[in-house]
Amino acid sequence: MLQDTFGRRFYYLRLSITDVCNFRCQYCLPDGYEGQAQTFLSVNEIDTLVKGFAGMGTCKIRVTGGEPTLRKDVSDIVAACAATPGIQKVAMTTHGGKLASHAKSLADAGLSQVNISLDSLDPAQFALISGQDKLNAVLDGVNEALIQGMSVKVNTVLLRPFAESQLSTFLDWLKDMPVTVRFIELMETGQHKAFFKSHHTSAEPFLARLKAAGWEVLKRGADAGPAVELQHPDYAGRIGFIMPYSSDFCSSCNRLRVTALGKLHLCLFSDNGLPLRDYLLRGDVSGLQGFITEKLADKKVSHYLQDGVTGITKNLSMLGG
Incomplete structure (x- = not known):
């Protein structure tokens, strides 16, 4: 079992397969993708990686990007x-723009859960935030994923001044x-410090309001997110809140991250990535496991976001969130 020096166990791997994204979300890639052509992890490399993690107790894999459906x-x-x-x-995790056409093949391949980034149900507001006039395409993806029997979660970044309308419209939708629907507090990243200062709002008042209105908190599973x-x-649907600035956020950390270039990140806001690719190219599962176990001793107790530390993370597309 993967365990750090603070007793946290890691059942969950977030695996980025590309950092390319064709949306222009204000809080991530407002100017569009500006990366260079790179050789991302192959299926064979990913197979070695996942075998290594599974052999150390990981039971959940989340495929992320960038936008993962851009890979053929x-x-x-x-x-x-x-x-x-x-x-x-x-x-x-996907922006959902291509999900309607991919849902069946993904479900047939073994995908059981999809998280869809959807920051507004208002077409104009959606286009403003995402840089794409594709709300209907994303909603078609939500419906198709449900038809294919997947568990569907919608990720909505709380943004001032939209937060009140976001909560209201999504509550109506969830009837x-x-x-x-998970409301996520905006997180500061290296490229978007000014945007963070002008748009960040706490989720705490919204959580308190729903509790007062009769919403009951559910028990969190061992492989669940934060x-x-x-x-x-x-209500037919549920509500969630992800509050990375809460005092106990990191105490329940149960995931590690690997980038599309094969670097292990012990935290979304770590200072650097640890190279795994030599092990992956050789198909060296035991060597990979030894390296990860050794480096896990360096995982810090906190992300230190509350102190304005953003590490190497310039934008969320780099590591898949």
């Missing part, structure tokens, strides 16, 4: 993860929509 072999990657002994759940999730008997 995305279904092959999901299938390789799902076929690995010990892996019980394969999930994906009949069997998905979980969200506080709530349910209400009058």
Whole structure:
């Protein structure tokens, strides 16, 4: 079992397969993708990586980007993860713009959960935040994922001055929509410090308001993310809040991250990535496991976001969030 010096166990790997994204979200890539052509991890390398993590107790893989559906072999990657002994759940985070056409092949490959970035249900507001007039395409992706039997979560970044309208419209939507909407506090990154200062708002008042309105907090699973999730008997869907600036946020950390170039990040806001690719190219599972176990001793107790530390993370597309 992967465990750090603070007793935290790591059941969950976030695996980026590309840093390319074709959306222009204000809080991530407002000027569009500006990276250079690179050789991302192959299916064979990913197979070695996942075997290594699964052999050390990891049971959940989340495929991320950038935008993972921009890779033509995305279904092959999901299938390789799902076929690995010990892996019980394969999930994906996507902007959802191409999900309607990919949902069936992804479900057939073994994808059981999808998280879709959807910051507004208002077409004009959605286009303003995401840089793309594709709200209907994303909503089609939500519906198709549900048809394919996937568990669907919607990720919404709380942004001042939109937060009140975001909460109101999504609450109405959840009356009949069997998905979980997770409101995520905007996180500071290296390229967007000014945007953070002008748009960050705390989720705490919204969480308190829902508790007062009869929403009940659910118990968190061992492989679950950091969200506080709530349910209400009058709603088909659920609400979640991800609050990285809360005092105890890092105490429940249960995930590690690997970039599309094969670097291990012990935290989303770490100072550097640790190279794994030599092990992956050789198919060296035991060497990979030894290296990860050794380096895990360096994982810090906190991300230190509350102190304005953003590490190497220029934007969230670099590491898949």
